[in-house]
Amino acid sequence: STYETITVEKNAGGTKGVTLMTLNRPKALNALNSGILADLTAAFAEYSEDDTQLCAVLTGSGDKAFAAGADIKEMSEKAAADFYLDDFFSPWTSEIVKKTRKPWIAAVNGFALGGGCELAMMADFIIASDNAKFGQPEIKLGVAPGMGGSQRLTRAIGKSKSMEMCLTGRMMSADEAERANLVVRVVPQADLLADALKTAGTIASMPPMAAIANKEMVNAAFEMTLDQGLIMERRIFQILTASEDKAEGMAAFIEKREGNWKGR
Numbered sequence: 001s002t003y004e005t006i007t008v009e010k011n012a013g014g015t016k017g018v019t020l021m022t023l024n025r026p027k028a029l030n031a032l033n034s035g036i037l038a039d040l041t042a043a044f045a046e047y048s049e050d051d052t053q054l055c056a057v058l059t060g061s062g063d064k065a066f067a068a069g070a071d072i073k074e075m076s077e078k079a080a081a082d083f084y085l086d087d088f089f090s091p092w093t094s095e096i097v098k099k100t101r102k103p104w105i106a107a108v109n110g111f112a113l114g115g116g117c118e119l120a121m122m123a124d125f126i127i128a129s130d131n132a133k134f135g136q137p138e139i140k141l142g143v144a145p146g147m148g149g150s151q152r153l154t155r156a157i158g159k160s161k162s163m164e165m166c167l168t169g170r171m172m173s174a175d176e177a178e179r180a181n182l183v184v185r186v187v188p189q190a191d192l193l194a195d196a197l198k199t200a201g202t203i204a205s206m207p208p209m210a211a212i213a214n215k216e217m218v219n220a221a222f223e224m225t226l227d228q229g230l231i232m233e234r235r236i237f238q239i240l241t242a243s244e245d246k247a248e249g250m251a252a253f254i255e256k257r258e259g260n261w262k263g264r
């Protein structure tokens with residue numbers, strides 16, 4: 001299917017099982033307007049339902065921005081009642097993240113500010129180009145993060161740094177973001193997409209149930225007590241041992257060959 005504000009490529013660049021989604025409003029630094037919101041929500045639903053795809057990469061078009069935030073021009077026209085009654089940003093913060101059980105990576109290729117930073121942090125992990133800049137500058141617009149920034153940034157980099165970022169609205173360089181554990185690694189901009197697609201390709205080559213289960217387990221660490229999380233982990237582990245791919249994966253190891261996954 002086709003979208004107006006994003007592009008979607010399955011088996012991107014020939015990488016089997018990897019869906020590449022690209023925010024495509026480069027003239028507005030890929031600002032997140034309601035069109036992108038609708039397209040991205042639909043694209044994630046399509047990705048979730050497509051059994052041939054097992055890892056997605058989200059990036060921005062152009063070499064300047066992943067996304068420079070929610071669309072300020074669009075927001076400037078809305079009243080508080082519009083935001084509240086429409087529960088504006090709700091699909092971003094809940095549906096995309098919680099309903100996408102399969103892994104996805106944010107490849108941040110420039111500015112990731114406000115809603116752009118928040119969108120990147122919804123990914124399972126972030127790979128950044130060397131010119132990436134992260135920030136929650138909403139305070140300068142008289143508002144505050146509204147798509148999870150105050151919560152996810154704080155969980156990712158801790159209270160002091162998150163508080164300083166939100167209260168000053170300053171930008172964080174890619175290197176600082178790596179030191180703060182906001183991103184897994186920083187690569188030269190020219191290599192970003194190849195690196196992200198290769199990493200996604202590795203994930204997409206895994207047994208699908210195990211990939212989904214591993215994601216579910218790590219995410220549970222943010223939602224549960226340690227005891228609850230350990231029980232959940234053990235139960236999912238036990239369920240996986242009943243899968244055909246567990247039998248195949250262990251046989252493949254013993255026979256010194258690659259696994260041939262059934263996805264069951």
Ligand code: HXC
Pocket residue numbers: 027028029031032068069070071072073089111113114115116137138141143144145146147
């Ligand atoms: C709408 C935006 C935009 C945005 C950039 N543009 N960011 N349009 N919404 N968030 C547009 C500009 O208006 C301009 O269009 C074009 O993109 C290029 O931007 P410039 O400012 O000319 O580029 P530059 O000088 O290089 O500066 C880059 C920048 C700056 C530092 C990233 O654009 C900037 O500060 N943007 C806003 C960042 C921000 O505050 N984000 C948080 C938004 S609030 P024209 O047509 O003028 O050429 C948010 C809230 C989410 O995200 C949670 C809900 C409450």
